[in-house]
Amino acid sequence: EVQFVESGGGLVQSGGSLRLSCVASGFSISANDVSWVRRAPGKGPERVSRMYPDGTVRYYGESMKGRFTISRDNAKNTLFLQMDNLMPQDTALYSCTSAPLGISGRGTQVTVSS
Numbered sequence: 785e786v787q788f789v790e791s792g793g794g795l796v797q798s799g800g801s802l803r804l805s806c807v808a809s810g811f812s813i814s815a816n817d818v819s820w821v822r823r824a825p826g827k828g829p830e831r832v833s834r835m836y837p838d839g840t841v842r843y844y845g846e847s848m849k850g851r852f853t854i855s856r857d858n859a860k861n862t863l864f865l866q867m868d869n870l871m872p873q874d875t876a877l878y879s880c881t882s883a884p885l886g887i888s889g890r891g892t893q894v895t896v897s898s
Contacts, residue, residue, distance in 0.1 A: 786810030788863075788880040788889030795895045800870050804892055806863040806880035814858040817884050820865045822876035823891075832878070833865065847873070870896045 792804040804820070813835075820832040831844040833854040843849050853866040863880055879891035
């Protein structure tokens with residue numbers, strides 16, 4: 785089955801850090817265009833970061849640049865999102881997605897308290 789399974793979310797205080805994981809199955813993340821997206825309560829989806837097969841990364845949103853880092857472990861077929869200096873406005877459901885493959889995970893909830 786082709787799918788993503790995310791984990792690593794939770795409740796953290798403002799200024800804290802979390803590392804999200806996204807295990808892919810049924811396909812290779814190193815051979816595909818994969819992204820992290822988030823959806824805050826009452827808002828539409830927002831792109832966070834994207835990694836291309838050649839390792840090139842892209843970050844979206846000025847508020848996230850310098851605080852979020854996307855990476856992958858090809859051997860574990862896992863995508864990561866390191867989030868530092870978290871702020872209350874980062875509270876959202878974070879999911880993995882691959883537009884070319886047309887799949888998304890269910891997500892992991894991140895809640896940042898002030």
